[in-house]
Amino acid sequence: MLLGMTTAPPTDLSTLAAIAAQMTHGGRGILAADESIKTMSLRLEEAGVPASETARRDYRELLLTAPGLSEPVSGIILADETFGQQLSDGRAVPDAAHELGILPGIKVDTGTSPLPGQGGALITEGLDGLGARLASYAERGAAFAKWRAVFDVNTADEYSAQANGAALARYAALCQEHGIVPIVEPEVLCTGDHDLAASDKTTRLALAALFDALGAAGVDLAGIVLKPNFITPGLGAAPASAADVAAATFSALSDNVPAAVPGIAFLSGGHTTDDACAFLGALNAIEGRPWPVTFSFGRALVSDALNTWHGETQKVTAAQDRLLANCNQAAAAAR
Numbered sequence: 001m002l003l004g005m006t007t008a009p010p011t012d013l014s015t016l017a018a019i020a021a022q023m024t025h026g027g028r029g030i031l032a033a034d035e036s037i038k039t040m041s042l043r044l045e046e047a048g049v050p051a052s053e054t055a056r057r058d059y060r061e062l063l064l065t066a067p068g069l070s071e072p073v074s075g076i077i078l079a080d081e082t083f084g085q086q087l088s089d090g091r092a093v094p095d096a097a098h099e100l101g102i103l104p105g106i107k108v109d110t111g112t113s114p115l116p117g118q119g120g121a122l123i124t125e126g127l128d129g130l131g132a133r134l135a136s137y138a139e140r141g142a143a144f145a146k147w148r149a150v151f152d153v154n155t156a157d158e159y160s161a162q163a164n165g166a167a168l169a170r171y172a173a174l175c176q177e178h179g180i181v182p183i184v185e186p187e188v189l190c191t192g193d194h195d196l197a198a199s200d201k202t203t204r205l206a207l208a209a210l211f212d213a214l215g216a217a218g219v220d221l222a223g224i225v226l227k228p229n230f231i232t233p234g235l236g237a238a239p240a241s242a243a244d245v246a247a248a249t250f251s252a253l254s255d256n257v258p259a260a261v262p263g264i265a266f267l268s269g270g271h272t273t274d275d276a277c278a279f280l281g282a283l284n285a286i287e288g289r290p291w292p293v294t295f296s297f298g299r300a301l302v303s304d305a306l307n308t309w310h311g312e313t314q315k316v317t318a319a320q321d322r323l324l325a326n327c328n329q330a331a332a333a334a335r
């Protein structure tokens with residue numbers, strides 16, 4: 001009977017788990033370059049570069065094609081505009097990413113709006129028509145997706161945690177149905193002057209509601225990547241040491257994140273490159289973690305490159321060098 005039997009093709013789940021591992025294991029991390037057209041245009045203008053579709057493309061091309069980027073970086077999160085663009089050599093951006101050894105991902109939420117009657121707490125939107133969009137992204141090469149829920153320590157409560165957890169869970173289940181690894185991102189903002197305990201409380205609230213909702217939605221935890229914030233005081237308050245940040249973050253994650261989650265990739269949240277890398281390094285040094293930890297930073301990786309570039313062709317190499325230095329610093333913290 002065994003004669004002639006062939007090895008079964010990998011199930012969707014084993015494919016998802018393999019992609020999640022590729023994204024987060026081995027000391028590589030994720031470059032978040034998925035700013036919306038509005039945010040990216042603002043950042044370009046702030047850096048002295050007139051914003052346009054071409055300028056946004058040129059900037060993302062500079063990032064993606066930095067020589068050797070695939071050594072510290074496993075994946076890049078793209079915005080819809082970039083995902084549909086071509087590099088100056090004519091290659092579709094997702095195809096070029098694959099060729100460069102970097103998995104292309106796509107931000108699929110459409111941003112936040114206030115939850116009615118909730119004192120300013122936010123809900124992330126974008127579920128309508130998401131299945132069809134994911135099918136199209138998958139066909140064009142997306143390996144993973146991202147959805148970001150946003151919590152402010154002053155307005156988050158049980159209701160907003162549950163509402164955002166439910167949205168993240170529906171998004172994650174849909175991604176898995178389309179063979180795409182969902183990055184689930186419950187971000188507790190670090191703007192403000194709150195203390196570490198406030199961040200800790202809100203992060204725990206958000207994580208507990210998220211994992212309840214993921215369970216109820218039947219999401220396979222082996223095929224997701226969690227993207228949380230570090231637990232820190234607000235940027236306007238006295239800073240905590242990297243050791244204290246790592247201890248608080250590890251404790252909250254241990255209490256809420258099952259060991260089945262294959263990898264955790266942190267956002268930088270407005271912290272400097274050095275601080276975000278110090279937090280990651282201190283967390284990585286804690287023994288007995290069930291999940292690998294790495295980075296999925298945006299600003300902490302790219303701000304220096306953007307400010308170096310100035311939209312000038314002759315500064316592309318210098319800007320790429322700044323990007324690579326920051327990515328290598330983050331990867332070293334994850335190793």
Ligand code: 13P
Nearest residue numbers: 032267268269297298299
């Ligand atoms: P920052 O690291 O700049 O916070 O961005 C990461 C990200 O993707 C937020 O959604």
